[in-house]
Amino acid sequence: MVNTYPDRALTPSLSELASLLASFSAPGQPTYESCHHLHQQLMQFVPISLFAVLGQSAAGVSWLYQHALPTTWQAQIKSHPVALLDELQRLPASDGWCYLPVAGEPVLGLLAQTATDQPTLQLLLECLAIRLGETQRGARLGRDISPLLRHQPAWQQKIDSLRRVIRLAGSLPVDSFYAQLDSAARFTLNVQELLVLYKEPTSTRLVYPQQAHHALEQLASLCHDRHPVETRQDDCYWSSAPLYQQHHYLGHLLLASRSPFGPDERLLLDFLTSQLAMVMELQFIRTQLTRDDRFDQQLLQLQQTNQKLQKQLKQHQEQERRLQFDALHDPLTQLPNRAQLMSRLDQAIKHYRRHPDQPFTLLFVDVDHFKEINDTLGHMAGDQLLRQIGQRLQSSVRQNDMVARLGGDEFVIYLDDCADNSRIRQILDRIETLHSEPCLLGDHELQIEFSIGVATMTPAISDISQLLHQADLAMYQAKRAGRNRNVFYATASHEPGWLSPEQALRQALDAGQIQPYFQPVIRLKDSRLTGLEVMARWITPDGVIRDAFDFIPLAKQCGLIVELDRQILRQTCQQLSQWLAQLGDCHLKVSLNLSGRHLMSRTLLGELLECIQQYGIDPRYLVFEFNERELSRQEGNMIARLDELRAGGLQVCLDDFGSGFSSLNALFHYPVDYIKVDDSFTHRMLQSPRDLALIRAMRDISRDLGLLLIVEGIETQPEYEKLLELGCEFGQGRFIASPMPGEDILPLLGRPLNLPAH
Template identity: 35%
Template sequence: METSWSLHVLSEILSAFSTEDPDNLRNVLNRVAESVDAEVAAIICNRSINWCIGLSEEDQQLLLEELNNHPSDINIRSGTLRTCWAPMGPRNQLFVGRLGERFDLEERSLLRAMARSIELSMKMLTAVSSERSARKNALFQATHDALTGLPNRRMVLDRLQATIDHLSADDSLLTAVLFIDIDRFKWINDAHGHSAGDQLLIHVSHILKQAVRHDDLVGRLSGDEFIVITRTSHQDDASQLASRIIEAIRQPLKVAGSELSHTVSIGISFAHVGDSPSTLLENADMAMYQAKALGRGRHSSFHSTMRLQAQQRLSLEEALGNAVQNGENKTFLQPIFRLTDETLSGFEALLRWQHPQLGLLMPDTFLEQAEDSGLIQEIDMCVFASACAAIAGWQQIPGLSDLRLSSNLSARSLSDPRVKGRIKEILEATGINPTSVYLEITETTLVEDNESTVATINALRDLDLRLAIDDFGTGYSSLLYLKRFPVGVLKIDRSFVSGLGSNSEDEVIATTIISLAKALELEVVAEGVENKHQLDRMRELGCDYGQGYWFGRPITIEATDVAIIEPLRQSPLSLNPLNP
């Protein structure tokens, strides 16, 4: 075999290598076999056949069994193979076999040269592949979320930009952006830990990928915010997709032995020519907040008026943060009277915001922002502390030692394990009698029954505090919870009190609540008593206490001291400031 011919063959072998396609090593083996008229060629790495031509799986196994012996002949089903073994480094080798004449010295020399060349080329291929894999991994990490593996904000924005660029070219389909936010996600983290929160995020990402089509994009923007970009023929299709996602995510998830109940709120926006990706996301985000305002676990589509509402909401939230620092949150007290003789029993502490520009604001105008921002916990404690201090002082007046205080505790505060310590500090600092303190929580909060809330309620029991269930009858009533926790008072929602005498259903509900309370040895407070008819009817039904405009509107602590407490200081034998 002439040397020039051998070099030509070697050159052909090396040219068959491709760094673009690792499987092209099979083409290399074909060239090797053709160069010496062989039927079989294989590359063996670490006692495994990585690439092979001309051998069945059964014959390949036979070849591996003979690996240590390097026999000159191997019998396979089609005949006897004349073999050549050429080393490719310490653990790898090139194997060539043909049915016919043995390999001469020139051919063996050529095959050894080929083996060394293949070894060098494979090393280069490995290095190139590693570099490309590293670049690919770096690009993936830069464009995907580490926890869920979903495209991140950067990739979402790029995809949105590409979609917007093609809007004018194809106007047969609408591009919808669904902004998905897990409701009260911080509560889940606080109550169950960040590990549970991560499991929920992964769970939601799986549901989203299952809910969309193959060419839709699912991404995670940050925290508990996800995005879906979909192309659709009608706007209703996007709404139907949002409904399916909400329903799928609503199903309870078991985490660390506990069932996690959770919902998502979804905002929908549609792309138009000239929009920017950030505008689309902002629009969908505003629509999502509208869905939350409607009660969470819902979806809403963007319209232009939402932008003004969002600006107002942001301004309000910023001002609320300043209000907490500047002491603009004020404690108002509304009296509670015993119905049998209309004597003063105690007060409910209520929140008001003395806004420097807008004046006195009621809680329903800012409570949602307080809850979403986490400021509600600090506000709860401020109201509680000032009310405790006032009531504790009034309890020193002869005849008022049993004066009660009811103070609202938000679900977010109740799920905070630190709340017991803060309440204990306030009780000790003010000297109020703990047995006269009732913490008002909503019925829904009680039934949610997450681990942190249960632990807090049991801790409050240790402080001799009791619960008052606010707005009873409007949530998910359960006798189990009324007996399980230290509940002392049920408060009949004002909506049932206002219907007395005109709505038979309201009368039935009020009667049932009072009967239930009596059976469970609980006291009942009727909210929203505004006229004598409601007072008389509540008294006839056996209701214990009442509060409402008939007895007095909520006023500041200072005004309460002047209007209600001062007459009792002067005439301690009369506890009825309405009828001294």
């Protein structure tokens, strides 16, 4: 740190100042105790009459810590935060005031006042502001890059290339460093030119390279003092970004390319800009300190601080490696996920095209009766079972094979260079042998069985999706044949009476086997029934009740979802008309989950409304639910269609709220009356403070916007009691009542539900 008061010696010794910086560690969310400790440390150097820490909390901008703060400021931060921030910036130093903004979050600024030694206080707060900013900026590093890693993990090589150059900044001459950075940028971002320049009030200075092919005035016109700029000039696409560190202007980075940057390139450019700004700040400070021998001790302190930064950087790099791992692996079982499996299969099919004598095989594995296990023992036991199954499957295969989890209870095993039936059966026998031992779940021993479909790559298969589909068909046939067996696709497709999953679902729709079940929605405080959610069930000829999870994805995939929705709506209207005939008018709301495809066509929407009119149902009894993620993928006049539904008396619900990437935006974008909290939040809230806070935030937002909030997935008494404590109004789940046929609903209408004993 350069002494900004050259006429005055620094009151705290450099060793004392270094000790203060080294001992202060900014937590993720500063506590009152940590801020009070910092206050006491500062008091050792200069008497302070007022001290406060401004920051970002769950309630917005607020005082994280305050000592002797005027009550007017305590209130103003809630009512007029912007005006207060402006006022703090203008506090006179002559009265002993010091206010230092801090880069990043959660700490936004430090405020203090002294009656004796304002310059010393100013210096101390500057040091602490830099320290806090570096810590918070480092914490943001992993978050800034993580979307790129999740979207396209192959870019990790490009990120590593930039990081290697950044790490060389302290050991290379400045020109050599920029040359290395230029080369890395050409590789990672496919740019034609990289330039660094410094704009002064009356001129512009080129930092790198020594000479440019463009006039400095032209380059300066491409740069804005505060904001990034993208423009096209001379058949090149230019991107410029100002480089700042602690509000200190360091220069501008300019990149020229043959095509405009996409979203991924912009994320990488943000990473490059932030890292380059940090390097340039260190170079600037190092240059300033070496100009005067008086600052040798400060240079040593800076080197020590730099070592700590290097340590933090290694921690961030480890975090990035973890993010890359998470992007390619299932979080529950730690097995490869669908993205990694598809990447491996893409390589495998390319290899097969070159070497057709080396085909490979896929095993599609489904756990028999997993839903019953989940419903009986709970989700935590189900998760524990899936982890054990993943470990056993992993130990069943060879080194070059891969076991991946697609989701739910479905696994896919890739068998490398394996097409011989005898070799495939050896692996199937190993899987059966390993699972002959029961799985231990607490006090329960479970004998696990699988339905496995087998499909081998052949010249007739055009792409990976076709091979996966064949393995899926064979697995489905294994289930139809009684479960706990292996079926090869070639034999399955020629068995008498064999039906593909699409054919079986079409047959079930034609036979009326898809029927509505109803799950009660209650007011939590008094268990009063307020509504019902319709859930489709497939009643097979042998009396097995199949959950919607087993066939709704298939219906969407093969184009039967619209017809399925229409059938469920017709049966629901028929059932509702029977209830109303027996009860008369009531305040019951019946909600149906519908595909967003209905909103793409006025004809499809009209067919739904015509069905309601056909049964004489007042639309005010019905709520149409649409999944948040599915709505975000629809195009056209979707919002106009939602408005039409509401204008006709129907209400609209945003289902699985919180599962999408822009949930808050959806509340302002879509015209809805209800929101339903995704059940994943409910299942995790007792173990995850983050999920609990999100449910609390959804509760407050829904109240402020005049929306009704329903919490789904209440499966245990502790979850129910926690939601009561939070003040959530409505809920549903198996702890309250499981989905049931229409004839079982009538006795429940008009009275509170009898919940399990508390």
